[in-house]
Amino acid sequence: MMGKNRFGIRSKIMIGYMFIIVCLTISFVLVNFQVTSMQKDRNYIIEHDFAVHNETNRIEKYVMDMESGQRGYLLTGILSYLEPYNLGESKWRESYSRLSQLTRDNIIQEQNLSSIKASIERWLQQSGGNSVSSMKNNVNNETYYDYNFLLGKQIIDDIRSQLDRFRSVEMGLTKQRAAHLDAQNQMLTKSLFVMLAIVLIFSIAASILISRSIVGTIKQVTRSIMNLSSSKRDRSKRIHVTINDEVRDLAEATNVLLENQEEMEWQQRKLTEVVHMLQGISDLETLGKSFISKAAELFDASFGLLYLRSSYEGKESMVKLASYAVMGGSEGIGVHHFQLGEGLVGQCAVEKRMFHLTKVPDSYITLASGLGTAKAQSVLIVPILHNKEVIAVMELASFDKFTPLQLELLEDILEVLGTIVHSVQTRVEVERLLKEYQIMTEELQTQQEELHMTNEQLEEQNRYAEVRSRELENIKASFEEHAIQLQQSSQYKSEFLANMSHELRTPLNSVLILSQMLQENKQGSLTKEEQEYARVIHSSGNDLLHLINDILDLSKVEAGKLxxxxxxMNVSELPDILRSQFAKVAEQQNLTFSIVRDAQVPDIFYTDEQRLSQIIKNLLSNAFKFTHKGSVQVNLGMCSEEQIREFLPLAKHKQVLAISVKDTGIGISPEKQQLIFEPFRQADGTTNRKYGGTGLGLSISRELARLLGGRVTMQSEEGVGSSFTLYVPSLEQAFNETESMQKEAAAATSPMISDFLLRDAYKKAADPAERNNFSGRKVLVVDDDVRNVFALSNAFEKEGILVSVAHNGQECLEIMKKDQDIDLILMDIMMPVMDGYEAMRMIRKDTRFEKVPIIALTAKAMKQDRDICLQAGASDYISKPLNLSQLLSLMRVWLTK
Structure with missing residues (x-):
């Protein structure tokens, strides 16, 4: 489309601009040259002519100075008058030399200057010098002086005349040079106007030519585009352009647009013809014949076949529906049916794409007419789709190749044809179904009577189903009521255990305190035997306390409140702790007790140290209980990744500590190995069993391990021994979160001492110097149990504490009103008249006692007791039975604070 000698609009515009730029550049160069020349002449006038005039004036000045100096000296005889004379005589030659240099290019001025020099020298020789020397020699000849004055004046007048002529000549030269500058300036102005006229003429001519070549074609394009929107439009006209530039590209693009528009209108017109032709056809055969004939006309095809998708001999196939220009009987040319994927027709139905064959073999198909036969040049096999499914396939053959315009028209027709074919198929199917419906209606009428009988039977069955439904609802209500009863039973159980804990711990509290005081025998009034009795009583009380704690722990675990x-946890200290607790037991039973710690076990491990120690103690207690000879061994190690995946799959990326307790005891038979983890169950559960215990240890250990995120496994062989292993993961993340929350809570709940600081205080009994800080301190014990009051009073009085006693909250308030110097209050919770909660609230309302430490005492030891006590106003909380050393440590902390 583009010629070799393409001269685009950009090139034209660039050449025009370049021409203007070149003209302006030439003008600038010429103007600059002329201005430079004029500047040079102007500088010459300024520098040369002014210098000539200046030097001429200086020579005249020097001559006048010499004359006046000579005259003054001759008239007065004073030597100071000779200074101008002497200065002028020495300077006029310098000015003459400079003036000679300035006028050396002008012969006339050189001659004039030589005459001036001769006149000055003659004056100096005849008048100036002689007069002065004669005066100095005291020659007194007035006639001589008069003569010299007259002669000198005449010469001076000549010098002035000569200098005036010299200046006049120089002034004339200056005017000539100025006139020459004026002529150059006029020439420069004329040149500028000429260059501007040339640039304007060429610029206007170039703009006219370029705009004419652009605007003319654009007008043609505009007219053609306007014709597109007019109702009476002529698409046959084309735009003709002789120039080879972008305007020609625009014209050719417009011509292509006109051709495309003409083709689109032709396609739309033909598509409309096809749609109108196929409207109203109600059977597939008529539709197929009509369409294949119209397709042959539109696409210049000499042969055509239309296949419809349907079932043939029980298989999905493409069955011939209609043909065009078929010869050879009713079947004619063409296969009657194709299975899907069979031949090009079947493959076209599977792949849903068009096959356009342009290199047709000679033996493929021959098209015939009355005049002869010839082979096809092009074959077209196209799918007809509806909802992306092939419902028909059309095959066309032609002497010529199918053009792109025909193929585009075919695509448009196929989009509509699929909907039309499907619509006709649907109409045929509806008619078929209508006929079947009529037949079925007749059959249904005959079956209604039978259904009537069946309905009566169904009604009977529905009545039976309703009865069964009501029974199921009753059963469901019974189950729900049973569930509520179970929940209430669990609640009653928890409350019962809490109350039992209180009832057991209250007397046990005084037993433990008094037995501990007797065992310590600080006054030395008991014999060793009596001390041993006290130790046995204290030990038995501790065993009873442990049993109560086990029952409560099991209750809390089952209720989900633990x-x-x-x-x-400092793991490095664990072996020493276990040895201190069980080494004596091993020695008494003549057993080997060893603890092995793997080097990979870290010194610090994050878990609940109390619960972990409780599990290990339970396992060791069982091991020593059921081992008569041999050994008990504790192994501390870290789990491998395989063990973690096997035993604790949820602890994927955590450290897992494995603590195993292995013994050489009696072992457990396989049938009883699962029973031992059930609460209150033992391998030997008879009343005359050899080994004692309640059977709670392993059950509690298993539940505590589960709370820690771990588990307990067992391997045992009867008569050989058992091995229990505790797998527990590191809870470092939970520790960090808890520590952060505790710090925030500690800051928010000031002035209460935070929980972890109190735990540290329990673990530390104070320096000996601090042990006597109880002396003289007033402590109010509020408890309704006289046994506890008796035990605590005796213990406190031995520490030097002044003890006051109240048996309920009301008495506590009355005592505090009378004695406002109470240093600390021990407040029992469950009391008659006014319980501890109400008493603490009343105390905190009084501003005088808002800072008095109150330690709450309770034997219920349930999960929520501590929070309730602190909310009621307690400074701290401790459960019964009391550990006297722990209680004194806690009191010391609060009294110190």
């Missing part, structure tokens, strides 16, 4: 407190 909390864990994650902290930093």
């Amino acid at each position: 909390d864990i407190h994650v902290c930093e």
Whole structure:
């Protein structure tokens, strides 16, 4: 489309601009040259002519100075008058030399200057010098002086005349040079106007030519585009352009647009003809014949076949529906049916794409007429789709190749044809179904009577189903009521255990305190035997306390109310702790007790140290209980990744500590190995069993391990021994979160001492110097149990504490009104008249006692007791039975604070 000698609009515009730029550049160069020349002449006038005039004036000045100096000296005889004379005589030659240099290019001025020099020298020789020397020699000849004055004046007048002529000549030269500058300036102005006229003429001519070549074609394009929107439009006209530039590209693009528009209108017109032709056809055969004939006309085809998708001999196939220009009987040319994927027709139906064959073999198909036969040049096999499914396939053959315009028209027709074919198929199917419906209606009428009978039977069955439904609802209500009863039973059980804990711990509290005081025998009034009795009583009380704690722990676990407190556990101290607790037991039973710690076990491990120690103690207690000879061994190690995947799959990326307790005891038979983890169950559960215990240890250990995120496994062989292994993961993340929350809570609940600081205080009894800080301190014990009051009073009085006693909250308030110097209050919770909660609230309302430490005492030891006590106003909380050393440590902390 583009010629070799393409001269685009951009090139034209660039050449025009370049021409203007070149003209302006030439003008600038010429103007600059002329201005430079004029500047040079102007500088010459300024520098040369002014210098000539200046030097001429200086020579005249020097001559006048010499004359006046000579005259003054001759008249007065004073030597100071000779200074101008002497200066002028020495300077006029310098000015003459400079003036000679300035006028050396002008012969006339050189001659004039030589005459001036001769006149000055003659004056100096005849008048100036002689007069002065004669005066100095005291020659007194007035006639001589008069003569010299007259002669000198005449010469001076000549010098002035000569200098005036010299200046006049120089002034004339200056005017000539100025006139020459004026002529150059006029020439420059004329040149500028000429160059501007040339640039304007060429610029206007170039703009006219370029705009004419652009605007003319654009007008033609505009007219053609306007014709597109007019109702009476002529698409046959084309735009003709002789120039080879972008305007020609625009014209050719417009011509292509006109051709495309003409083709689109032709396609739309033909598509409309096809749609109108196929409207109203109600059977597939008529539709197929009509369409294949119209397709042959539109696409210049000499042969055509239309296949419809349907079932043939039980298989999905493409069955011939209609043909065009078929010869050879009713079947004619063409296969009657194709299975899907069979031949090009079947493959076209599978792949849903068009096959356009342009290199047809000679033996493929021959098209015939009355005049002869010839082979096809092009074959077209196209799918007809509806909802992306092939419902028909058309095959066309032609002497010529199918053009792109025909193929585009074919695509438009196929989009509509699929909907039309499907519509006709649907109409045929509806008619078929209508006929079947009529037949079925007749059959249904005959079956209605039978259904009537069946309905009566169904009604009977529905009545029976309703009865069964009501029974199921009753059963469901019974189950729900049973569930509520179970929940209430669990609640009653928890409350019962809490109350039993209180009832058991209250007398046990005084037993433990008094037995501990007797065992310590600080006054030395008991014999060793009596001390041993006290020790046995204290030990039995502790055993009873442990049993109560086990029952409560099991109750809390079952109720889901047992909390864990994650902290930093020093694993390196664990072996020493276990040895201190069980070494004596091993020695008494003549057993080997060893603890092995793997080097990979870290010194610090994050878990609930109390619960972990409780599990290990339970396992060791069982091991020593059921082992008569041999050994008990504790192994501390870390789990491998395989063990973690096997035993604790949820602890994927955590450290897992494995603590195993292995013994050489009696072992457990296989049938009883699962029973031992059930509460209150033992391998030997008879009343005359050899080994004692309640059977709670392993059950509690299993539940505590589960709370810690771990598990307990067992391997045992009867008569050989058992091995229990505790797998527990590190809870470092939970520790960090808890520690952060505790710090925030500690800051928010000031002035209460935070929980972890109190735990540290329990673990530390104070320096000996601090042990006597109870002396003289007033402590009010509020408890309705006289046994506890008796035990605590005796213990406190031995520490030097002044003890006051109240048996309920009301008495406590009355005592505090009378004695406002109470240093600390021990407040029992469950009391008659006014319980501890109400008493603490009343105390905190009084501003005088808002800072008095109150330690709450309770034997219920349930999960929520501590929070309720602190909310009621307690400074701290401790459960019964009391550990006297722990209680004194806690009191010391609060009294110190």
